Structures are given as structure tokens and as C-alpha cells.
Amino acid sequence: MTGMKVKEVAELIGVSIRTLHHYDQIGLLTPKETTDSGYRLYSDENLEQLQQILFFKELDFSLKEIKEIINSPSFNRREALLLQKKMLIEKRNRVDKMIETIDKSIKHIKGEISMTNKERFEGIHFKHNLYEQEARKRWGDQPVDEVNIRLKNMTDDEQKDLSDKWTAMFNTFALLINQSPKSPEVQTAIKEWFDFLNENFGEYSFDAFYGLGQLYIEDTRFTKNIDQYGEGLAKLMSDAIKFFIDSQKKG
Structure with missing residues (x-):
């Protein structure tokens, strides 16, 4: 058998072994193989699925929502990646705008510039x-x-x-x-x-x-x-x- 053990995957992506065990328990990510000695092994396909899960988590999807999405018969990995890219770019743009507002706020506090009330809340919108x-x-x-x-x-x-x-x-x-x-x-x-x-x-x-x-x-x-x-x-x-x-x- 070939594949990566739970500990190796956890170290690779920086999550806890407990998190991977939880994903397995709820049926979100089940290792492809198990050795005779009981070691669970993650295949390349498992790692691709884990990548998708982590992208969705970064975009604030719940584990329940992620499970429903990736288990859907119509799920297409390429389409999902394109959508995730679009969503991450939008998220980056919002964060960049908030960082710009913070920088302006610091300059305002230092007396270097004067901010309007509208400028105080740029990038922060409900x-x-x-x-x-x-x-x-x-x-x-x-x-x-x-x-x-x-x-x-x-x-x-x-x-x-x-x-x-x-x-x-x-x-x-x-x-x-x-x-x-x-x-x-x-x-x-x-x-x-x-x-x-x-x-x-x-x-x-x-x-x-x-x-x-x-x-x-x-x-x-x-x-x-x-x-x-x-x-x-x-x-x-x-x-x-x-x-x-x-x-x-x-x-």
C-alpha cells in the first residue's frame, strides 16, 4: 500500500491529527486505505479533497455545507476551484480596503490627515x-x-x-x-x-x-x-x- 499517514498529512498542512480524525468520523474525509497494522493512509485523491475542504473553510463554509457540496453528484473540482479563486479574490479586495482604512485611521490619529465619517468605514459594510x-x-x-x-x-x-x-x-x-x-x-x-x-x-x-x-x-x-x-x-x-x-x- 502507498499513501500518507495521518501524522504526515497533519504536519504537511498544519492541522491537528484530531481534526483529521474528526473529518473521518463525520464522513467528510475518509482515508482511502488502512494497513494491516491499522494505520490509515491518505491517497492523492484524499489530498485533493482535503485541499477543497480547506479552501471552503477559509471562505467560511460550515463542515456540514462542505460535506453536502463535495458529496453532491454534480460536484466538479475544476468548477469549484474557479469559484473559490473568484471568492478569495473578492475577500482579498475587501481585506485590502480595510487595511487601507486602518492605515488612514492611524495617520488621522497622528494628525497627518483628516478623515471624513464616510472614509472611517470604507471596506466595512453590512x-x-x-x-x-x-x-x-x-x-x-x-x-x-x-x-x-x-x-x-x-x-x-x-x-x-x-x-x-x-x-x-x-x-x-x-x-x-x-x-x-x-x-x-x-x-x-x-x-x-x-x-x-x-x-x-x-x-x-x-x-x-x-x-x-x-x-x-x-x-x-x-x-x-x-x-x-x-x-x-x-x-x-x-x-x-x-x-x-x-x-x-x-x-
Whole structure:
């Protein structure tokens, strides 16, 4: 048998042996072979899969999400790498902007420059919203006001966590872009999206969720914002929401 032992892999990539054992226990990364003496050996294929896992972790995907993605029949390693590259570049650009803001802030403290309030927060944005004006028009002021109050009462860390979860969910959808909106994987993601909206942005009835799905393709602002994660994603999500609602009502 050929392959790398757990200790060798842990030393190669700088993770603990315990982490690799955990990945094995939850079925995320199972060594290809086991020697007669009980040593687990990682193949080149295992290492390729581990690389994908670590890239997704760097992009704030949960282990549960990563497992669902890489075990999907439609998973394509090359497509995943291209998407991960795009996401990492976007993350780098955000970090670079925040570093630039920090440098300016230091100069401001030293009296070398004067910063405007807008400049203080460049690169630091909780930018995801449900297009407040449109939401008010369709569902009234009260639910929108409740969401705004909830967001204002969040700490910076809580807002960042919510923003990261939002981005991670759309990145998950992007990996499913070539699937049918009726596929189990897409429908599972849509159910998670429905639950996420209800948990964080007020109560969404089936009718309200259906209306939101229609906005994804009828309102160019929504379409542009969603399709930045993948061309045609707004259409996929809209169709998937319609199928999800129809299924729920029939059930």
C-alpha cells in the first residue's frame, strides 16, 4: 500500500491529527486505505479533497455545507476551484480596503490627515439587505422596521456573522447552478434559505417567499445582485422557490 499517514498529512498542512480524525468520523474525509497494522493512509485523491475542504473553510463554509457540496453528484473540482479563486479574490479586495482604512485611521490619529465619517468605514459594510424600499412597498412598514431594529441591536460580530452566513449561502447556490431547480440538492438549499430569512429578517409566509422569488427575476436590482455569484443564479433560485412553495402547499 502507498499513501500518507495521518501524522504526515497533519504536519504537511498544519492541522491537528484530531481534526483529521474528526473529518473521518463525520464522513467528510475518509482515508482511502488502512494497513494491516491499522494505520490509515491518505491517497492523492484524499489530498485533493482535503485541499477543497480547506479552501471552503477559509471562505467560511460550515463542515456540514462542505460535506453536502463535495458529496453532491454534480460536484466538479475544476468548477469549484474557479469559484473559490473568484471568492478569495473578492475577500482579498475587501481585506485590502480595510487595511487601507486602518492605515488612514492611524495617520488621522497622528494628525497627518483628516478623515471624513464616510472614509472611517470604507471596506466595512453590512451590505446585504432585502432592498428596503421594495420590501416596504410589498409588505408594509412594520416588518421592515422590525428587521432594522433587530440589525441595529446586533453587535459588530453578530452582524459580521450574519453577513458571512448570507454570503456562504449564495456561494452554495452558485455551486448548484447547473442543477435542476427541482433537484434534492437545490431544494435543500432553498429550504435553508427560507429558514434563514425567517430566522433573521422577520416572518416570511409562503406567499411572501414566492413574491421574493419573483423579484429575483422581475427586478433588475435583485437579478444583478444575485447573478454576481453566478450567471443565471437568480433564475435558478426563482424557479426553485416556486417549486418549493408548490410542493409545500400540496403537502
